[in-house]
Amino acid sequence: MSDAYAEAGVDTHAGDLAVELMKASIARTHGPQVLGGVGGFAGLFDVSALRSFRHPLLATSTDGVGTKVAIAQALDKHDTIGQDLVGMVVDDIIVVGAKPLFMTDYIACGKVVPTRIAQIVAGIADACAATGTALVGGETAEHPGLLGPDDYDVAGAAVGAVEADAVLGAERVRAGDVVIALESSGLHSNGYSLVRHILKQRGIGYSDTSDDLGGVVGEVLLEPTRLYTGALARLLDGTAGGSVHALSHVTGGGIAANLARVLPVGSWVEVDRSTWTPHPVFQVLSDWAGSTLASAEGTWNLGIGMFAIASPDAVDQVIAELDGQGIPGWVVGEVSTSARDLTGFEQGAKGVDGGAVRLVGSYS
Missing domain, CATH: 3.90.650.10 (PurM-like C-terminal domain)
Structure with a gap:
């Protein structure tokens, strides 16, 4: 069946290689609060620090980077789109006064090119590290026939925390x-x-x-x-x-x-x-x-x-x-x-x- 899947245009081995290439970048965003490393079905984040809050509120945001990805694809330059994604998502969380805790990403593409996916994720990870956000998981999905071989789109979601009496607005x-x-x-x-x-x-x-x-x-x-x-x-x-x-x-x-x-x-x-x-x-x-x-x-x-x-x-x-x-x-x-x-x-x-x-x- 795996051969049939490959004939349909989905390369699971390329996906595995992409994960291996991005592991080091993702690990740089992990502190002791992140459990389980990369590759699990779900990311785990220890929020026991929130016990010190008087009245903790969680803040969440999700977004993408729009058609800016078309320019990255045209130039075959993929190392900045990740920062765009983090900025669009995490900077919405700070607006309410919340500090980001963790983020996940989603990349849909026509064909998994491991080095390209790794470049995108490296950009996400670098920006997560710069904003104090743990990148705890994500998904790369291959959509042959729906997207062209060099096409992709990115999206992400993040969660932060803020004291109820410190919410800005x-x-x-x-x-x-x-x-x-x-x-x-x-x-x-x-x-x-x-x-x-x-x-x-x-x-x-x-x-x-x-x-x-x-x-x-x-x-x-x-x-x-x-x-x-x-x-x-x-x-x-x-x-x-x-x-x-x-x-x-x-x-x-x-x-x-x-x-x-x-x-x-x-x-x-x-x-x-x-x-x-x-x-x-x-x-x-x-x-x-x-x-x-x-x-x-x-x-x-x-x-x-x-x-x-x-x-x-x-x-x-x-x-x-x-x-x-x-x-x-x-x-x-x-x-x-x-x-x-x-x-x-x-x-x-x-x-x-x-x-x-x-x-x-x-x-x-």
Whole structure:
């Protein structure tokens, strides 16, 4: 029957080799809390440390990296997609103030190429290690006939923990709180369907060199998602941690919508565009599309990967601590609850009845 399975396009031996190649990478993320190693039916994680919590809550998140994988496949470059995956999943968990505990991944592919799978998983493991997350398991599934031999997609899920009275969110935000933008590394992992459409319309290939972008187009577009969890976890544990009231991960939906989700109903923020200059990649793509940066504010992060909302007296300390960990930040606005006309504001998003946000001014 195994020969028949191979004839159907599934190579179980290749799958076994892929597991062997990725074992060392995964092991680097394991501490004493991980039991059983790699290859079991389920990952085991010792959560007895949660007994020291007064009221522990578990936080969970799942995501993928979207059509960014098409560029990795086109360039046969697979060592950054793993970081994108971890960023998209784990950085959602820190938003509620939770520290990540463990993560699992899922890779679906048309054909298991062991070295390629190992590269993807190595990227996941490196990013897990950087964010203090144990990679406790995963699955690689071969789908011949459904996916092409060089096609794959990745997804992941993670679990974290937070004290019930330390959960961050809109209920902590007050009028006068200051909105701090945290710099992105580039496009991160959202809006790539638009990116790919622009390149197709312009007849630009991923392997082409662009003077405007300053390098090979696909390599610039594969700049990995910045990881915020480690730095933010250390910030929340420090003296300024109690002054951080909410965080927002700027992913699908863009700048205003994601910030609105963590603001209380009845509040509003005007984000001042003049406080930052979007990365060149955004301007170049907008120019190629014949559009403006403002028209992409609901699709791309335009240089802001995360927001932190903090009390005014802690702003300088928050910015200094994060900058010291390699994440530049700057003030973009202030939370207000005064009465005003909210026409033109983004109000809530993704089923959340949040506050109202709009971008004002011109980019510097």
